[in-house]
Amino acid sequence: MFKASIVTVVAASALVVGGVVVHKAFAQSPAPPPPTKVVAPAPAPVKAVAPAPVKAPAEKVALQELRLPGNYITVQETDGDTHTVFETQADMTQHMTQSFTILTQVDKPDEQGNKKISVTYKAIKIKMTAPGMEAAFDSDKPDDGNEMAKSWAQMFRPMVGAKIVTVIGPDGKVASVEGMAELWDAVAKNTPNAAIAALTKMMKEQYGDEFVEQMIDSGGKMLPPKPVSVGEDWVMHLDMSLPFIGKVNYDQNHQLTELTDTPQGRVATIVFGGQITQTGEHAINVGPAKATLKKFNMTLAGEMHFNMKTGMTVSTEANHDSDMMMSLVQQPGQPAMNITMRQMMTSKTTTREVTAEDLKPRTVAKVEPAPATKPADAPPIVH
Numbered sequence: 001m002f003k004a005s006i007v008t009v010v011a012a013s014a015l016v017v018g019g020v021v022v023h024k025a026f027a028q029s030p031a032p033p034p035p036t037k038v039v040a041p042a043p044a045p046v047k048a049v050a051p052a053p054v055k056a057p058a059e060k061v062a063l064q065e066l067r068l069p070g071n072y073i074t075v076q077e078t079d080g081d082t083h084t085v086f087e088t089q090a091d092m093t094q095h096m097t098q099s100f101t102i103l104t105q106v107d108k109p110d111e112q113g114n115k116k117i118s119v120t121y122k123a124i125k126i127k128m129t130a131p132g133m134e135a136a137f138d139s140d141k142p143d144d145g146n147e148m149a150k151s152w153a154q155m156f157r158p159m160v161g162a163k164i165v166t167v168i169g170p171d172g173k174v175a176s177v178e179g180m181a182e183l184w185d186a187v188a189k190n191t192p193n194a195a196i197a198a199l200t201k202m203m204k205e206q207y208g209d210e211f212v213e214q215m216i217d218s219g220g221k222m223l224p225p226k227p228v229s230v231g232e233d234w235v236m237h238l239d240m241s242l243p244f245i246g247k248v249n250y251d252q253n254h255q256l257t258e259l260t261d262t263p264q265g266r267v268a269t270i271v272f273g274g275q276i277t278q279t280g281e282h283a284i285n286v287g288p289a290k291a292t293l294k295k296f297n298m299t300l301a302g303e304m305h306f307n308m309k310t311g312m313t314v315s316t317e318a319n320h321d322s323d324m325m326m327s328l329v330q331q332p333g334q335p336a337m338n339i340t341m342r343q344m345m346t347s348k349t350t351t352r353e354v355t356a357e358d359l360k361p362r363t364v365a366k367v368e369p370a371p372a373t374k375p376a377d378a379p380p381i382v383h
Contacts, residue, residue: 065223078348097125136149157190249276278297298320301318315351
């Protein structure tokens with residue numbers, strides 16, 4: 001199960017030239033006859049030619065993150081298959097779906113211009129199926145199922161209700177992040193399994209405050225640096241570090257394809273396609289096990305809708321195709337096992353303003369024990 005956990009975690013004029021021919025005719029006439037009165041013909045009416053209409057310049061719009069004060073609900077969903085080839089074992093294909101419901105509360109700026117953004121996990125759902133294996137976790141339901149499902153419950157249950165607070169300075173950059181370390185400490189306390197506890201420790205190191213800061217700072221860079229018109233392109237390049245993967249180059253092309261007026265505000269449609277490439281091997285130590293990611297390459301393509309009034313992305317859909325190669329040493333002194341993975345996944349994210357129902361505390365349904373049945377009367381003893 002430990003190996004499967006690691007694999008699961010590590011689990012885009014012709015130019016036409018026209019010629020102009022000018023004809024010139026010269027004729028020589030005999031001597032002219034006696035002059036006669038010549039009546040000039042009436043001039044032909046001249047047909048008026050309307051001037052070509054002047055084409056108005058294309059409208060340019062600025063797309064900027066505003067983070068307006070308010071409460072918002074974001075639902076992130078993924079659905080994908082991962083095919084894993086082990087060097088000494090049978091191949092494995094697993095299907096996984098994930099859903100995270102997140103409440104974001106944006107406060108008004110203080111006197112210094114600092115803005116506090118609080119993020120709280122409201123619900124988490126995960127399901128995985130593979131030959132001979134199935135596990136699921138739903139934060140709205142009691143924790144039960146097999147060992148993997150129970151380990152997921154130990155890891156993800158403490159995340160529900162956990163709050164991560166980020167302060168954005170007046171310059172638009174992250175000033176501070178709080179809550180990530182506390183979140184992983186709570187997970188560790190809830191995880192008695194030694195292998196999963198080691199994995200949790202690594203998650204704390206990989207998904208810390210710096211990761212949150214990096215994600216927030218890089219998120220707005222998908223938007224154009226200057227006003228653009230429909231049909232115009234722009235390019236994004238990032239050098240960043242990703243959990244479990246290490247340093248990567250992230251290159252992505254974007255194009256504004258449409259502007260639509262809606263009751264909620266004007267919405268810009270942006271299509272994008274990009275590639276994330278690992279720049280060097282990355283070692284991951286989980287307890288006694290050591291995994292080295294030797295190759296990671298992801299292509300992605302999708303479409304996003306950005307509300308210009310709220311300065312917020314309201315929906316994103318994308319297809320992801322990843323190739324990975326890693327070596328795994330489960331115990332010191334054991335030979336390394338090479339593993340290759342191919343993952344194809346779709347993702348969808350939607351954001352909307354909250355309703356009163358969203359702010360109600362979520363309760364876990366209890367499983368009521370079946371009512372005790374009265375034992376049947378013993379048959380009479382026949383003598």
